Amino acid sequence: MRHVLALMKKEFLQLQRDPRLIGYIIMAPVVLLILFGLALKLEPENVKMAYVDRDQSMFSELIKTNIWNEGYFQLYEVADEAAIIRDIRDGRARAGLYIDGNFSAELTDNKQPTVHMYVDGTMPSLATAMDNKKAAITDDKVSSQMYFLEPDSENITIAPEPFLLDMQILFNPEKRETWFFLPGVIGVLIMQVALILTGTAIVREKENNTLEQLIVSPITRIEFILGKILPYVLIAFADFYFILALGWLLFDLPMPASHMSLFGLGLVYVSGLIALGLVISTLSQTQQQAIFLSIFVLIPSILLSGFIFPIEAMPTYIQPVAYLLPFTYFVEIIRGLLIKGSDLAVLVPAYAALAGFAAVFIAISIIRFRKTLG
């Protein structure tokens, strides 16, 4: 028992003398806890809804007001029905509402007009939630307001359902969870491989003392970095296509029309992550530290990128974190490419963001390397 205590004391002393480890042990859980505590809300909120109101009547206004008051949607007007679909495909909206021009006329004639709703099926959680919200929009409280008193008429019969709601799920009509998750899972796996392998690969040289041996050799810094990262670039790329192929074979994951766009995505994403792995390796003295740092990047990426929960449903003060994660853009692009069939032009900003991350990480890794090897 005395030995155990002595060992424990020594271990705590070691921890105490390693300020970085303190950061990993205390800071990381605190930050993660706060982030997730704030962001983990499964109920969709602030869902952007594009609408077209051809009727422009008191009744159509009432429907929109009721939807607003649900508190889940933010409505904005677009030109026509095609624009609704386009906005949902391009990610500007998650849902849409279309009210036909003769809505109020049919309503007063008791003809049960139909209001059309659209929802982005690539987010099955949203589509499911919308199914539940549907009732709230057409319930008795709403229905009871759907008439106006004509002073001359004595008796008005209100149909139990004065109007119908038609909800159409776009892009993933079966609400297949795999289609929702799989494209993101590809990114998570690539991230794991790229970050942890690259992060530990250089740290291992430090641990084996072989780094010093390489410094005295004629190998240049660039040669060293390339020689260390290229294997992992290749591995990560191979993994990228391997997992895509598995998704296609096992889950009927659609393949994009343009293979160049997929390759380009792999290129900017993998190179950014490998460079981030390099940065991690310069910050770590041991492989454990490198793995810990990688996980510190991985977990927020998984939870805050829109991979599981829609970003717009997160509190506004958390949303900037999502946009600081490369994975956010990866998820946006790969869902666009594989499931929505988005135009490449729409995804350009996300591609640019990923390329920007790669450039920044590469620059930091080179600067950091100059310092550690200098």
Add this chain to the structure above:
Amino acid sequence: MTGIIETEGVTKRFAGVPAVDGVSLSVSSGEIFGLLGPNAAGKSTMIRLLAGILNIDGGSARVLGHDLVIEREKIKSEIGYVAQSFALYPELTVAENLEFYSAIYTPISREKQQLLLKQFGLQRFAAQRAGLLSGGYKRRLSIACALAHDPQLIFLDEPTAGIDPVTRRELWERFYELAALGKTLFVTTHYMEEAERCNRLAFLHRGRVVAEGTLATIISSFTGHSVYSVASAHNAALAAGLLAMPEVLLLNQFGDRLRVITDSSLTPESLQRVVRRHCDAAIELVEPDIEDVFMALTHERGRK
């Protein structure tokens, strides 16, 4: 005699504290130069500065005729460096390690690799993982790897630390063979017997050179001190009594003989008198050896 290494006031500080403090050395072609010093004297720092792993903060140095700071890249392919720790890839086999280290310089043929393995008695372990080798064989492999590109100048940081005497002797045979081929070896050690194997030596203490030259010149320049051998086993009272004398510099117990290093102003008679108070041991004035010099030099500095 051309200067393979010429340093002038080389200084290196870590967090403001000098680890190497104004070291000026000259190492000639084809010699085995030994850098001696206690732990933390700055030996490893000095060797790492000369090998180009660390940057010097002050002074200047030329290695193989090239400026250490400006022409570092020219130096790299001509030097070999054996770190104190085993810089090997434990997952790779012995042969793979050698092949890798040869490949990052000018790759050498399989035959030459085989020859190197044979010279270091490693051929029967060629297919074994380096991580599974014993300490002695790891050391042999580290040295073989550093020699794969046939460097002109080889830095060896405590090459025989923790190695059994038989392996140590074998390694020294290799070192002499290399020197005979005209290679220059720069070796750090804290084994005194190894100091005697070097052509020339420098004593490093607290980052400064406190003595430099051949073994004989260093010992002969050790003036102002006398060394006595007292035929006494460990005796705490005797030791305390001797250390109380202002002329006694330090004591060093070897089994049943106690070496006493004193200021030369101390007469044998007065030493004998103090010894008699504690025991009936004979005293004898002896020639100082390298260890006495080493102890005295580092001790003296320590007191100031």
